[in-house]
Amino acid sequence: MRPEPEVATWSSCTASSPSARAFEAARVSHDRASAQGENLRAELLDLVGLTADEIDIVFMPSGTDAEYIPLAFLIGEDSTRIANILVAEGELGANTSLAAGARHCASTSPSSGESIVKxxxxxxxxxxxxxxxxxxxxxxxxxxxxxxxxATEITMLVSAALGRGERVLLHVVESSKTGVQVPSVELVESLVAASSDRVRVVVDAAQGRLGDRELRDYLARGFMVIFSASKFYGGPCFSGAVLFPRTTWGAPRGPWPAGLQHYLSRCAVPPRWEMDAWIETPTNAGLLLRWAAGLAEMRAYRQVRPLVRRSILVALGAAIADAASRFPSIELLDAPWRGPGHPDDDGLSVMQTIFTFKLRSGGQHLGLADVRRLRERMAEPCVFDEPAERALGARRFLLGQAVELSPSAAALRIAISAPHVTEHARFAHDEAARTRKLREVSDELNALFGKLDLLVRTSPS
Known part of the structure; x- marks a missing residue:
């Protein structure tokens, strides 16, 4: 609605056209929101050692929604079909396959709030x-x-798509739900080099479990990167972003698919795209607030020296492994070896920070339904008969969502986050306090696995 000074307005019992004063206030608020989006983009780039003259950022409601951005770029380039190779399907976001197939991944529009058909x-x-x-x-x-x-399967899929005259969007997963990185960068680069620019790459780093050095390396290779301020950084849910180098991806061409209105707001896209006339929703205030909160966690994490961060990650990982080993119903899965990493950074890209474990009862691994039920019970008080068990049952623990490993076995996960690291870093220069804090964490982990073991043993089969 716009001011209509030529109309005599006596309709306030229903609705009125805005006055010039009200409209100007809304315009100023919109300009501030747009500026806030730019400020958040600038801060994110600064935190990871990049600049706005080389990298564009689109803020998205989630890492899943971010799948639409590379597809929209490719659709705008030409009409050739796209083969979207989604690596680690089943260990990504629950609705990633929908988004990667150009289908709605939600039943409510994140931008307008209106209903859509998932x-x-x-x-x-x-x-x-x-x-x-x-x-x-x-x-x-x-x-x-x-x-x-x-590698053989991925290579065959790429070759077959190129043979059909299609373009390829190939996913690299920097950290799956169980912490796996796949496929290797060497394989991806060889496929890109042999493709005559028909293969584009998007890196799913929505877990945030990679170092700044690795993030910059992906972008320097021309890969688009999906990122998030939640997951590892502990910011609010639904704070996704897509980073991409201008030299490889340029700016969007042609009209974007109209249905992406449900996921985009003007403040979330770079101003140089000049999409004001196309994107109806000017501001997604919740998205900006979530990113402001997430960046606060990212900033606090980077204020801790890299080698201190590394030592804390190592200590917390050892405490988790030790606690899990104490209970026969807990079977910790081995993490793939990813090399030592650079000696001067925190090792986040190569270090295990997601710990995945199966649950065993009566000699059998528990399936998905049972594991999900146990996760719910871990988050609520549970009543047991024995006094020691009552104290344990009263405690509440939030665990990562269940992952289906096979038709007959599922797993739960716990993960180290940036807030864990920044909290421990407060005691980095006080050995006694540091030892005391680590003991508290070990006690908490023993209680976590102890309650889980107790639930496994006492739950009806």
């Missing part, structure tokens, strides 16, 4: 323009597949 094709993507090719990283027994077998 799973429906997004308006504006030509029918059949995106074909999804999921790649699983575990075999039917739940074990990680051999690297060579995965």
């Amino acid at each position: 799973g429906a094709a997004i308006a504006g993507f030509p029918q059949g323009s995106v074909t999804l090719h999921p790649v699983r990283i575990r075999d039917e027994g739940g074990a990680l597949r051999d690297d060579d077998a995965l």
